[in-house]
Amino acid sequence: MIKFAFATATLAFSVSFALAQDKPAPPPMWQQGRPASLADSKLAPNPGKMTETQASEVPLDKLKLPKGFKVEVWAAGLVGGRAMAFSDSGKKIYVGTRGIGRVYEVTDAGDKRTVRVVVDKLNQPSGVAFQGGSLYVMAIDKVLRYDGIEDKPSGAPVDMTKAFDLPPEQHHNWKYLAFGPDKKLYVPFGGPCNICEPPTKEYAQLRRYNPDGTGKEVIATGIRNTQGFDWHPKTGEIWFTDHGRDWLGDNGPEDELNRISKPGLFFGFPYCHAKGIPDPDVAKGKKDACKDVTLPVTTMGPHAAVMGIKFYTGDMFPKEYQGVAFIARKGSWNRTKKFGYDVVTVKATADGKNPKITPFMTGFMDPKANSFWGRPAYISQLKDGSLLVSDEQLGVIYRISYGAPKK
Amino acid sequence: MTAGIPSIAAQPKIFTENYLVMTREGIRGNDAMQGLLKSVPDREIVALAVYFSKLTARKPDGAVDKTLFARGKQVAAQNRCATCHERDFRGREQMPRLAGQREDFLAEAMLAYRQYRRPGGDTLMAAALYGISEPDLKALAHYLSRVK
Numbered sequence: 001m002i003k004f005a006f007a008t009a010t011l012a013f014s015v016s017f018a019l020a021q022d023k024p025a026p027p028p029m030w031q032q033g034r035p036a037s038l039a040d041s042k043l044a045p046n047p048g049k050m051t052e053t054q055a056s057e058v059p060l061d062k063l064k065l066p067k068g069f070k071v072e073v074w075a076a077g078l079v080g081g082r083a084m085a086f087s088d089s090g091k092k093i094y095v096g097t098r099g100i101g102r103v104y105e106v107t108d109a110g111d112k113r114t115v116r117v118v119v120d121k122l123n124q125p126s127g128v129a130f131q132g133g134s135l136y137v138m139a140i141d142k143v144l145r146y147d148g149i150e151d152k153p154s155g156a157p158v159d160m161t162k163a164f165d166l167p168p169e170q171h172h173n174w175k176y177l178a179f180g181p182d183k184k185l186y187v188p189f190g191g192p193c194n195i196c197e198p199p200t201k202e203y204a205q206l207r208r209y210n211p212d213g214t215g216k217e218v219i220a221t222g223i224r225n226t227q228g229f230d231w232h233p234k235t236g237e238i239w240f241t242d243h244g245r246d247w248l249g250d251n252g253p254e255d256e257l258n259r260i261s262k263p264g265l266f267f268g269f270p271y272c273h274a275k276g277i278p279d280p281d282v283a284k285g286k287k288d289a290c291k292d293v294t295l296p297v298t299t300m301g302p303h304a305a306v307m308g309i310k311f312y313t314g315d316m317f318p319k320e321y322q323g324v325a326f327i328a329r330k331g332s333w334n335r336t337k338k339f340g341y342d343v344v345t346v347k348a349t350a351d352g353k354n355p356k357i358t359p360f361m362t363g364f365m366d367p368k369a370n371s372f373w374g375r376p377a378y379i380s381q382l383k384d385g386s387l388l389v390s391d392e393q394l395g396v397i398y399r400i401s402y403g404a405p406k407k
Numbered sequence: 408m409t410a411g412i413p414s415i416a417a418q419p420k421i422f423t424e425n426y427l428v429m430t431r432e433g434i435r436g437n438d439a440m441q442g443l444l445k446s447v448p449d450r451e452i453v454a455l456a457v458y459f460s461k462l463t464a465r466k467p468d469g470a471v472d473k474t475l476f477a478r479g480k481q482v483a484a485q486n487r488c489a490t491c492h493e494r495d496f497r498g499r500e501q502m503p504r505l506a507g508q509r510e511d512f513l514a515e516a517m518l519a520y521r522q523y524r525r526p527g528g529d530t531l532m533a534a535a536l537y538g539i540s541e542p543d544l545k546a547l548a549h550y551l552s553r554v555k
Binding site: 039041042044045047048049050051052079099100101102120121171 | 421424425428429432433434449450452453487490491500501502531534
């Protein structure tokens with residue numbers, strides 16, 4: 001007991017001593033690694049929009065798609081809406097958010113959609129997934145499961161937080177969630193900084209769990225911040241997007257599209273970025289910073305903020321889109337000239353060779369004015385083969401179809 | 408104006424919008440304000456934010472403690488507050504006006520950020536204030552409330 005009291009006193013002393021030393025505070029997370037040359041930069045994260053946008057207020061005429069494709073506002077009123085998860089019946093779609101703390105349920109009534117809030121006041125509940133009649137919601141610090149939610153819309157959730165063993169750091173630890181073909185739940189844990197050696201081994205990795213939170217396995221490491229993945233329709237391998245670090249100038253390091261050809265691969269964070277750029281801060285003086293690093297299928301552009309990925313498997317779009325990856329790039333903040341703000345297709349062989357990036361949905365950004373009005377974030381495929389694209393800025397979901405309307 | 412209640416005149420529109428929405432949603436944990444905002448729809452929140460953004464900013468407090476002011480200025484520079492809040496601290500977009508804000512409010516808000524007791528507070532602000540001593544936060548509040 002005496003020993004304990006002594007230890008506490010020493011700790012208290014060293015803390016006040018440290019403060020008395022007036023050590024300069026570390027810069028905020030998004031400024032870590034910022035060089036002196038950019039000290040006067042005024043770049044800051046883009047503000048989100050926390051108020052509702054009506055469908056009629058969306059400047060649809062500004063959007064551009066390849067010939068034969070059509071876009072409409074499919075659902076509105078989902079402030080901050082990001083990733084979408086279909087219920088088993090396919091009639092409901094659950095949509096996660098960050099700052100506004102809500103999860104929405106969209107009900108498709110054929111000619112219109114209704115929206116309700118399933119849960120609110122959560123700490124960035126961006127992770128949503130559905131399996132076996134249950135909705136899974138993951139916030140930074142909480143995991144909830146809603147059993148039989150399609151039949152019991154107001155049923156209380158089961159708190160699964162303990163079982164998933166979430167680490168304490170919050171930055172880059174909001175989630176994208178998905179169940180794999182193996183019925184396991186895949187969960188990323190981002191690097192808790194712009195650039196750093198993570199404080200413990202629990203970060204910068206992709207894990208999978210049994211749906212009840214048991215059987216935790218680390219599938220891949222060295223992943224800075226993935227906010228989207230999908231399984232290749234031919235190989236069943238995971239392809240994931242990953243955000244590159246900030247404050248190394250306008251041109252990079254670029255975001256990535258990666259492929260997990262086997263478990264246990266290391267994707268480079270924090271030492272090696274993009275197609276083999278050693279990190280000037282963390283890998284300073286380190287030889288072979290990129291040794292044993294699995295390089296990306298392709299880089300996806302500087303500060304692009306690559307988000308959701310969906311391999312197209314429907315039969316509505318022309319044949320050349322079969323098996324092609326649609327990827328949303330939410331758009332840059334850490335760049336003097338805005339970049340991204342679009343949906344692109346990536347066509348590559350099943351083993352990731354010959355990648356070709358083609359813009360698909362553009363017009364969210366005005367390059368001349370260096371401004372944007374929308375931020376495409378995630379892509380889902382409806383049963384009829386049309387695609388849904390969520391716009392996190394406006395809180396709406398677009399539907400993209402091809403050919404004449406079916407009705 | 409009442410002690411501890413912030414001045415919202417000339418705050419950036421997006422900041423006020425976000426603040427009112429998060430308070431209404433119960434994320435900010437301000438029960439009194441949440442009650443007032445409970446049935447206020449988004450379009451009225453936007454209108455309020457526009458209105459407040461167009462008001463003239465509060466005049467800075469009078470008496471200046473020269474030592475405290477100088478120290479606060481130094482702390483603001485060291486921590487690059489102006490990157491987001493602008494050189495004259497008028498704020499922009501989602502980042503609030505600090506210039507002319509009430510000293511007592513600023514001091515308490517910054518301390519609450521640093522001690523992770525500001526519910527719904529931006530994790531970036533907590534990180535920005537990490538490690539700044541309480542006397543320095545007080546100096547910063549004094550400086551910002553009087554900066555011209």
